[in-house]
Amino acid sequence: MQLILHSFKLQLRHTFTITHESRDVQPTLIVELRDGEFSGFGEATETPYYGVTMAKMTAQLESVRSLIENYDLQSPEQFWIDLYPHLKDEHPFALCALDIAANDLWAKKKGQPLYKLWGLDTAKNPITDYTIGIDTIEKMVEKMQEVPFPLYKIKLGTKDDIKIVQELRKHTDAVFRVDANTAWDVEETIKNSFALKALGVEFIEQPMKADNWEGMKKVFAESALPIIADESCIVEEDVARCFGFFHGVNVKLMKCGGLTPARRMIAQAHTLGLKVMVGCMTESNVGCSAIAQLLPLLDYVDMDGILLVDDKISTGVTIDYGKVIYANENGTGAKLI
Numbered sequence: 001m002q003l004i005l006h007s008f009k010l011q012l013r014h015t016f017t018i019t020h021e022s023r024d025v026q027p028t029l030i031v032e033l034r035d036g037e038f039s040g041f042g043e044a045t046e047t048p049y050y051g052v053t054m055a056k057m058t059a060q061l062e063s064v065r066s067l068i069e070n071y072d073l074q075s076p077e078q079f080w081i082d083l084y085p086h087l088k089d090e091h092p093f094a095l096c097a098l099d100i101a102a103n104d105l106w107a108k109k110k111g112q113p114l115y116k117l118w119g120l121d122t123a124k125n126p127i128t129d130y131t132i133g134i135d136t137i138e139k140m141v142e143k144m145q146e147v148p149f150p151l152y153k154i155k156l157g158t159k160d161d162i163k164i165v166q167e168l169r170k171h172t173d174a175v176f177r178v179d180a181n182t183a184w185d186v187e188e189t190i191k192n193s194f195a196l197k198a199l200g201v202e203f204i205e206q207p208m209k210a211d212n213w214e215g216m217k218k219v220f221a222e223s224a225l226p227i228i229a230d231e232s233c234i235v236e237e238d239v240a241r242c243f244g245f246f247h248g249v250n251v252k253l254m255k256c257g258g259l260t261p262a263r264r265m266i267a268q269a270h271t272l273g274l275k276v277m278v279g280c281m282t283e284s285n286v287g288c289s290a291i292a293q294l295l296p297l298l299d300y301v302d303m304d305g306i307l308l309v310d311d312k313i314s315t316g317v318t319i320d321y322g323k324v325i326y327a328n329e330n331g332t333g334a335k336l337i
Contacts, residue, residue: 001068001070001071001073002032002033003031004032005030005031005058005061006030006031006032006313007054008027009028010309010310010311012024012309012310013309014133014139014143017134017155026309027054028043028044028287029046029094030097030286030314031043031044031061031100031101033104035073038108040101040104040105040331041100041286041332042096042097042100042101042102042287043283043284043290044094044096044097044287045254045283047091050255052090056090057093057097060094060095061098063086064086067082068098073106076099076106076260077260080095080098080099080260080261083098092254092255092256096254096256096257098258099257099260100287103258103260103290103293104331104332104334105331107330113293113326114293115292118263120293120296120297121296122296124296125324126300127150127301127322127323128302128319129149129153129302129304130149130153130307130322131152131179132153134156134157137160137168144171144172149321150174151322153178153302155179156178156179156180156181157182158183161178161192162192162196166199169200173200175202176200177201177205178196178201179230180207182210184207185208185215186212186215188207189227190219193219193224193225197224202225203226203227203228203247204228205228205250205277206232207219216232226247226275227247228250229248230279232245232246234256236261236265236268239272240268243272243273247274247275248269248276248299249274250302251266251269251278252279252280252281254287263297266297266298275299275300276298277300278301279303280302282309283306284305284306284314285315286314287305289317292324292332295324306319314334314335314337315327315335315337316329316335317334
């Protein structure tokens with residue numbers, strides 16, 4: 001098995017702003033695992049908020065090149081288990097890319113789409129939202145009108161959050177979700193939940209700091225809307241901790257280490273009665289096509305990354321008014337152009 005690393009810079013269609021940062025270009029690392037005529041692809045993006053750089057991910061992967069290239073891939077799950085001890089000391093973005101590539105390669109060699117090998121039925125897949133990043137209200141309205149959608153996720157974390165949603169509501173009947181990216185306090189979250197519910201908002205994602213568990217207990221009891229954990233739910237151990245503090249969890253492949261741990265997190269969340277969402281980073285079709293394999297297991301999904309970037313590097317799933325359409329390919333369906 002051959003390890004091949006591809007580095008790209010994805011151009012964003014608009015400057016993307018959240019409470020942590022703004023950016024116009026997204027560096028991304030595509031991992032290719034090649035075995036004879038088959039290649040599996042995985043992705044991890046540079047993410048300064050978590051200290052993840054292209055150089056760090058490349059160094060991590062180079063440190064295990066010999067192990068990978070001498071590995072007999074029979075099970076993606078076992079591959080993850082065997083690689084984890086060597087990569088666990090950093091954020092698991094590089095491990096995620098490896099895991100996705102291994103799953104893609106395994107399914108391609110089996111001659112099936114990955115979700116079919118997992119025994120999943122895609123008939124009732126949830127639709128994806130489309131994210132509107134923080135901007136002037138006028139620009140946010142323009143972004144919404146540029147991409148008519150049945151479901152929007154609105155990034156908040158300003159002094160005018162309710163006003164923003166009120167103005168956007170004037171222009172569409174679409175369902176709204178809001179993501180405050182840890183910007184609110186307890187009373188602000190509870191107060192905003194009632195105003196947002198009246199404005200047709202479905203849920204609030206991560207309103208407060210990730211470690212504010214005492215505050216989340218109060219919000220959980222008093223919020224008018226469901227609260228979904230993001231920054232408070234990173235890895236497998238976090239799922240159980242979110243029970244009684246959040247109504248659901250947002251699982252992100254790069255943060256938890258790939259499809260293999262994500263499936264375990266999803267199963268655990270369902271056992272606890274938590275709603276499950278999978279979210280994307282600002283990524284290419286390689287990453288988004290991997291997320292699509294999990295759709296039958298999810299209550300909500302945010303996989304609009306391929307709509308936010310000018311993806312000239314890959315093909316895979318497509319999105320039609322929120323509906324995710326699978327590629328006519330085996331594995332995850334993604335490939336480099």
